[in-house]
Amino acid sequence: MSRLLIIGCGGVAGVAIHKCCQNSDTFTEICIASRTKEKCDALKEKLEGTTKTKITTAKVDADKVEELISLMESYKPDAVLNVALPYQDLTIMDACLACKVDYIDTANYEPEDTDDPKWRAVYEKRCKEEGFTAYFDYSWQWAYKEKFEKAGITALLGSGFDPGVTSVFSAYALKHYFDEIDTIDILDCNGGDHGYPFATNFNPEINLREVSANGSYWENGHWVETKPMEIKREYNFPEVGRKDMYLLHHEEIESLAKNIPGVKRIRFFMTFGQSYLTHMKCLENVGMLSTSPILFEGKEIVPIQFLKALLPDPASLGPRTVGKTNIGCIFTGRKDGKEKTIYIYNVCDHQECYKEVGSQAISYTTGVPAMIGAALVLNKTYDRDGVFTVEEFDPDPFMDMLNKYGLPWVVVENPETVA
Ligand code: NDP
Numbered sequence: 001m002s003r004l005l006i007i008g009c010g011g012v013a014g015v016a017i018h019k020c021c022q023n024s025d026t027f028t029e030i031c032i033a034s035r036t037k038e039k040c041d042a043l044k045e046k047l048e049g050t051t052k053t054k055i056t057t058a059k060v061d062a063d064k065v066e067e068l069i070s071l072m073e074s075y076k077p078d079a080v081l082n083v084a085l086p087y088q089d090l091t092i093m094d095a096c097l098a099c100k101v102d103y104i105d106t107a108n109y110e111p112e113d114t115d116d117p118k119w120r121a122v123y124e125k126r127c128k129e130e131g132f133t134a135y136f137d138y139s140w141q142w143a144y145k146e147k148f149e150k151a152g153i154t155a156l157l158g159s160g161f162d163p164g165v166t167s168v169f170s171a172y173a174l175k176h177y178f179d180e181i182d183t184i185d186i187l188d189c190n191g192g193d194h195g196y197p198f199a200t201n202f203n204p205e206i207n208l209r210e211v212s213a214n215g216s217y218w219e220n221g222h223w224v225e226t227k228p229m230e231i232k233r234e235y236n237f238p239e240v241g242r243k244d245m246y247l248l249h250h251e252e253i254e255s256l257a258k259n260i261p262g263v264k265r266i267r268f269f270m271t272f273g274q275s276y277l278t279h280m281k282c283l284e285n286v287g288m289l290s291t292s293p294i295l296f297e298g299k300e301i302v303p304i305q306f307l308k309a310l311l312p313d314p315a316s317l318g319p320r321t322v323g324k325t326n327i328g329c330i331f332t333g334r335k336d337g338k339e340k341t342i343y344i345y346n347v348c349d350h351q352e353c354y355k356e357v358g359s360q361a362i363s364y365t366t367g368v369p370a371m372i373g374a375a376l377v378l379n380k381t382y383d384r385d386g387v388f389t390v391e392e393f394d395p396d397p398f399m400d401m402l403n404k405y406g407l408p409w410v411v412v413e414n415p416e417t418v419a
Contacts, residue, residue, distance in 0.1 A: 001028045002378045005077035005101075007062050007092060008084030009034035009043060011202055011315040011359055012106060012160070015367025016083055016374070017043060018357040019405055021051035026375045031075050033058040034084065062088040068095035077101055081374045083367070085203060086110040086136060093144055093155065102153050104373045106160030106366055107206070108251045110136035115292050131223040132216040134249045135209060138389075145387040155387040159373025160366040161346075162188055162268075163252035164390055165402065166329050168369075169344040169409070170256055171395035173331045177342055177411075181333040182264045184256060185418045189271040191240035192323040192350045192361060198279040199312040201362035205304050209291070212284050216249040217267040218257045225249075229277065233269060233418050237326040239347045245269040255389040269418065283307065314363070321350040321360040328409070330417060343415035346407045356406065365407060372401045 004020065006013060009032055020027040030053055032040040040057035048055060060071050062084050072080070072095055079102040082092045089109040096103040111119045114135055127133045141157055148155050158164050166186045174181055190201060200207040215226040231247035250268035257266055283289055288307045293300040328345025346365070353364035373390065376382040382393045390398065402409055 002026060002079075003029045003031070003075065003077045004374055004378060005031045005033060005072065005075055005080045007033050007060065007068075007080060007082050007088070009036070009039040010083070011363035012366045012370060013083040014043060014315065015353075015357050015359055015363045016081065016370040017367075018047065019368055019371035020374070021047050021053045021055075022405070023371065023375060024052035026379055027053050029054040029056070031056045031058055031077065033060040033071060035059070035061060063091055065091050065094045065098070068092060069098050072096075072099040072101060079104060079374060079378050081105075081370060083370055086206065087112040090140060093141065096153065096155070097144070097147055097151050100151050100153055102377050103155040104159055104370070104377055105157055106164060106370050108136050108138050108157060108163075109140040110206070110209075113291065132225055132249055133214050134216070134251075135213070136251060138251065138254050142387055149386045152385050154377055154382065154384055156373050156377050156382060156393075157387065157389050158252060158255070159369050159390050161327055161369055162186060162250065163255070164366070164369040164373070165346065165407065165409075166327065167252050167256060167389055167391040168395045168398045168402075169329045170260055170331070171391040171393075172399055173329070173342060173344060174260060175395060178331065178333040178335050178340060180262050181260055181331050182262075183330075183332045184260070184263060184266045185330040186250065186252065186266070186268045187235060187237070187245065187326075187328060187330065187345075187418070188269065189235070189237045189240055189243055189245065189326045190323075190362065191237065191243065191271070192321045192325065194312075194317045194321040194360075196312055197275060199317060200314060201317065201360065202314050202366070204308045204311050204314070205291075208280065208283075208289050208304065208307075211248060211270070211272070212280060212289055213249060215247040216253075217247060217265065218253050218263075219265045229272075235269070235418060236416060237271075238345065238412075240324050240326045243271040244273075245271045252389070256391060259389065259391050267418075315359060318350075318354040318359045318363075321354070324349050325361045325365060327365060330415060332417070341414055341417060343412045344409055345412075346402070346409045348407065353406075368405050368407050369398075369402070372398055372405065375401065
């Protein structure tokens with residue numbers, strides 16, 4: 001018997017919860033807790049009667065450690081799956097420490113207020129020392145390593161698709177295909193079309209911050225930073241076709257650089273259409289992507305949060321999105337002294353996802369691995385005290401579950417590479 005507390009009830013959570021309910025042997029009981037309890041209740045109502053998993057719901061403000069602790073003390077979960085926002089990572093980890101409960105998430109910590117002087121001082125020091133300026137990085141959560149070790153609990157960080165599955169693909173490539181990996185190119189292609197002139201596929205605030213920031217990649221032991229969208233390439237994605245893609249900073253580069261021994265270069269590319277980029281640039285130029293509050297008619301508003309209220313809810317894109325995603329990694333390196341290149345990827349169809357769980361493929365490709373990470377921690381397949389990213393565990397059980405729970409992958413030898 002196991003109990004999982006799931007925090008957040010948005011697009012990704014919706015899929016993770018559906019998938020937990022398909023895996024009732026592992027998830028005998030779940031509690032869905034979020035800021036808006038009505039969303040949790042609606043999902044519970046939808047799923048009850050279709051699953052053996054016992055579902056309860058709760059209201060929680062995950063910014064408040066005391067609220068989280070009192071919820072955990074009353075529900076007594078075996079693990080907590082954080083599918084709220086990266087802003088809540090540290091408060092949820094603090095509560096897990098206090099209650100000695102395992103922790104799983106899909107995105108590394110990022111502060112809500114990037115003007116907070118206390119955070120800013122640490123951030124500016126890190127920019128100088130590390131050489132990349134993204135607002136998010138692993139240092140905040142890696143700092144919990146010793147505390148989690150002492151408490152005898154596991155934190156599994158970044159168990160989404162990217163990071164998450166891309167990290168598992170890297171561990172799998174190293175385990176089965178290479179003696180040494182020289183380069184990793186992570187390619188994230190969304191060939192889907194939702195028919196709106198502009199919308200984001202997951203939380204707009206998190207998404208727009210990520211793609212409007214400087215790009216960066218890891219090369220020969222250090223970060224190389226680029227201007228936003230400075231490096232553009234074209235790639236012919238299997239089952240999707242030829243797309244423009246742009247180099248972005250991405251969090252798994254940071255952990256893979258640490259965990260894939262001897263890797264010389266790691267890059268991350270994401271596809272964007274011209275319309276998306278033009279809209280984003282315009283919104284940025286007029287200040288709509290800012291996270292600093294401004295006074296409007298006597299009331300403080302945060303421009304990007306106001307923009308979020310105007311944009312379509314990512315969870316509503318499901319019925320109208322058609323096409324496929326293709327996300328994967330191209331590895332180069334050596335095996336038994338011979339040069340080798342392989343491509344491991346998954347293709348996911350937006351409409352198939354919608355038929356199965358009522359959401360588009362971006363939430364689906366994140367929610368499935370979130371459930372898998374939680375399952376492997378709950379059933380103690382992944383059981384180490386401390387704070388880890390997914391590539392630090394055996395990739396094989398994760399890869400098996402991807403095939404079983406809707407994200408089958410393929411390995412291609414000698415694929416087209418990226419210049
Ligand atoms: P949504 O905005 O759809 O959902 C976020 C949920 O968190 C909402 O239910 C929201 O509640 C809840 N929430 C926000 N603040 C709090 C709070 N203080 N206390 C309690 N609940 C809160 O986001 P997504 O589902 O799109 O994304 C979820 C996570 O997945 C994010 O961290 C995102 O970065 C990550 N992600 C990871 C990917 C990967 O591949 N690794 C890819 C895509 C996303 P309310 O409904 O009241 O607003």
